[in-house]
Amino acid sequence: MIAQVTLALLYSLLAPPPPAPVPDPAVLARALAELPTRPSVTEVQEAALRRATLSPKTARNWLRRARAAAILPGITGEYGLRSDQGWQLDQAVGDGDELSQDLGAGRVIQLRASWDLDRLIFNPDELRAARASLDLAELRERLLVRVTQLYFERQQLLLEIASLPARDGHEAIGRHVRLAEVEAVLTGLTGLRLPRAAPARPPP
Structure with missing residues (x-):
């Protein structure tokens, strides 16, 4: 009896995992066609930069003001x-x-x-503005990477929900919960409304 239980456990451990479900090509094509195209990834990135006030123009304005300040008395x-x-x-x-x-x-x-005429040649404020610009560029890059990853993860989840059958109810619920989480974070970072794709219809 013990030997049979041991063999059953070994078989369950060594047995290959069940094959992943394959979406129906027609359903997948329809789901791809019905994916929401707005907002685009570019619109999401620009909205995130505006909301976080991390536009490249901000750094350029800092440098320009630092140079102009040396001219004013x-x-x-x-x-x-x-x-x-x-x-x-x-x-x-x-x-x-x-x-x-x-x-x-x-x-x-x-x-x-x-007038401080020496500031026309060298203004310490320009160095501080340049360092702040580098910090701003790093934050901007991290934000763009984050929203881009979330954008395409959302697209993948929409495709899976519309065209790929779930193995069980737990997996299906997990997809919907993760999709809601991704959309909530994206909305918080961008302020945009994210429309859902229409549910895919089964092929005739």
Whole structure:
């Protein structure tokens, strides 16, 4: 009895796995034709960059502003109140001397412009902008790889659901759950609505 159980276990371990189901060619062709074409992978990538504000234009704007900042002057301003007080002695011939007090008040506004001419040759802000641009490019590349992988995984899942029969109910549920997960992440990264393909019809 023990020997029979052992042989059965060995057979189950050594037996080749069941062959993968093969989709019907007509169903597969119809599923390919009915896959949603919008949004395209390019639209998904561009939407992800816009949503994350990782467009290449952002880095170029940083560098341009760093160079332009060296041309503009630094402006300082001052505002103050001024009061003057003086005495004046008038001595006229034939008249008595007259002593008068002169009071004056005014406002003072001063503006100063200064240039750092050495920044026209070398501006440290350009180095900081260049380093930030490299970090931005790395984040942009990682985001593009991520959304591209998710996009084509979604296409594959749609094809499997429409044309490839599942081995059991657990596998079928797993496909639908994974598809919902992929679409949720893509929507969160891009803000796009992802339409579903129409279910494939069996061949006549």
